[in-house]
Amino acid sequence: MSYMENIYICLAAPLLMAVLCLRGNVRRTFLFLLSGMTACLLSAFVSSFLAGITGTELKDAVYEIVPAVEEFIKFSPVLFYILVFLPEKRHAISGALVVAVGFATLENVCFLTEQGTSELLRLLLRGFGTGAMHVVCGMIVATGLYFLWDQTWLRLLGTFALLCLAITFHAIFNIFAVQTGIVFWVGSSIPLVLILTGWLLLRKRISITE
Amino acid sequence: MIETIVNSLQIAVLLVCTGFAAARAVTRRSRADTFLALLYCSWALGDLYWMTCLAFFGRTPQVPLVSDLSWYASYLFLYMLLRQVSPADENTKSGLLPWLGYVFTGVMAVFYMTWGKILGNLIYAGLMGLLLFASIRRLTGGKGSRSRSCLPMAVILFCLLEYGLWTVSCFWEGSTLANPYYWFDILLTLCFPAFLLIVEKEARA
Numbered sequence: 001m002s003y004m005e006n007i008y009i010c011l012a013a014p015l016l017m018a019v020l021c022l023r024g025n026v027r028r029t030f031l032f033l034l035s036g037m038t039a040c041l042l043s044a045f046v047s048s049f050l051a052g053i054t055g056t057e058l059k060d061a062v063y064e065i066v067p068a069v070e071e072f073i074k075f076s077p078v079l080f081y082i083l084v085f086l087p088e089k090r091h092a093i094s095g096a097l098v099v100a101v102g103f104a105t106l107e108n109v110c111f112l113t114e115q116g117t118s119e120l121l122r123l124l125l126r127g128f129g130t131g132a133m134h135v136v137c138g139m140i141v142a143t144g145l146y147f148l149w150d151q152t153w154l155r156l157l158g159t160f161a162l163l164c165l166a167i168t169f170h171a172i173f174n175i176f177a178v179q180t181g182i183v184f185w186v187g188s189s190i191p192l193v194l195i196l197t198g199w200l201l202l203r204k205r206i207s208i209t210e
Numbered sequence: 211m212i213e214t215i216v217n218s219l220q221i222a223v224l225l226v227c228t229g230f231a232a233a234r235a236v237t238r239r240s241r242a243d244t245f246l247a248l249l250y251c252s253w254a255l256g257d258l259y260w261m262t263c264l265a266f267f268g269r270t271p272q273v274p275l276v277s278d279l280s281w282y283a284s285y286l287f288l289y290m291l292l293r294q295v296s297p298a299d300e301n302t303k304s305g306l307l308p309w310l311g312y313v314f315t316g317v318m319a320v321f322y323m324t325w326g327k328i329l330g331n332l333i334y335a336g337l338m339g340l341l342l343f344a345s346i347r348r349l350t351g352g353k354g355s356r357s358r359s360c361l362p363m364a365v366i367l368f369c370l371l372e373y374g375l376w377t378v379s380c381f382w383e384g385s386t387l388a389n390p391y392y393w394f395d396i397l398l399t400l401c402f403p404a405f406l407l408i409v410e411k412e413a414r415a
Contacts, residue, residue: 054273056272056273060267060271060272060273063263063271063276064271064272064273064275064276065273065275067276068275068276068279147241147244154290157286157289157290158286158290160283160286161248161252161282161283161286161287161290162248162283164252164279164280164282164283164286165248165251165252165255165280165283167276167279167280168252168255168256168259168276168277168279168280168283169255171259171276172255172258172259172262175259175262175263175266176262179266183266
């Protein structure tokens with residue numbers, strides 16, 4: 001058993017110090033990173049609570065409850081930022097991505113402490129796979145925020161709908177992540193392939209417009 | 211076995227449609243095609259989640275939250291598509307007829323509550339009511355062109371097929387093609403490419 005809150009304190013303390021000392025864009029980035037880690041900690045508590053009250057076993061909760069809780073809580077710092085600070089689009093989008101990175105970082109560290117550090121190949125796939133999956137989910141919502149920004153009804157409905165899409169993608173990934181062998185390999189590779197494809201397409205598109 | 215075949219067929223159709231709609235969205239920079247691609251993608255992921263659970267755990271999810279959310283998202287994308295492709299005339303009054311949509315989904319929700327959960331049925335009724343309300347309003351509201359009235363009609367047909375699917379699942383069980391549930395599921399699958407054709411027609415008009 002690992003004490004997630006202890007790990008969180010160890011990782012969050014230096015970030016918190018940096019947030020207090022820094023200013024401007026870097027400070028905002030560190031705050032989003034910290035928010036992502038906090039969201040990860042809260043998600044673990046809320047998921048366990050919901051699994052308890054619905055009578056769902058923890059192994060089933062991983063793909064039935066956890067994805068919805070994680071994506072909603074992960075989005076809440078970005079939502080707060082949008083509603084309170086009314087930021088520019090690009091700041092909201094980069095915020096959503098950094099929150100996702102912070103979330104994935106704490107999740108991976110907790111995975112390391114539970115599963116050990118002996119299997120390098122599995123850890124590589126797990127690390128890159130989970131990291132990529134959270135970034136893909138963040139990008140799904142962030143792209144929607146950018147695309148659906150102009151009208152209030154679109155922003156509300158579209159963001160909720162994209163969040164639901166991200167939850168389903170996350171849940172399917174979690175099903176693959178708890179398997180072993182080739183299924184685990186394929187499942188972990190999907191978000192990586194998606195990110196690489198997106199990056200290549202975006203790069204090509206940028207070079208065309210240039 | 212037949213359920214797997216029908217679901218796989220639906221996923222395959224949806225993935226092909228997603229590809230077409232996404233390609234059109236990128237090349238034309240069209241918002242309607244983006245909504246269409248997201249609708250297909252969302253529905254496909256919901257189906258895929260359901261199928262993956264069956265394949266790996268031998269049963270459907272006990273808490274169907276995730277698949278329900280993906281289908282809610284699909285209805286929302288369909289509503290956005292409807293508003294984008296066929297905007298309603300705000301100045302034209304359409305009377306009480308569109309409210310029939312909400313009455314119908316409300317009555318059906320009460321009926322389904324005897325089988326299923328209250329909250330889930332209420333959310334489905336609200337979303338389906340919204341789709342039916344918006345579609346009937348567009349059909350009765352103004353003098354829209356012929357191509358503009360195609361999508362609302364397709365949405366009404368889609369909603370009725372969904373209700374047909376849900377209703378027969380209350381009375382018929384069994385995993386053979388004699389079960390009308392599968393007929394409705396196949397008809398629903400055929401509805402998806404129809405949306406693609408209608409949006410294409412609208413873009414050319």
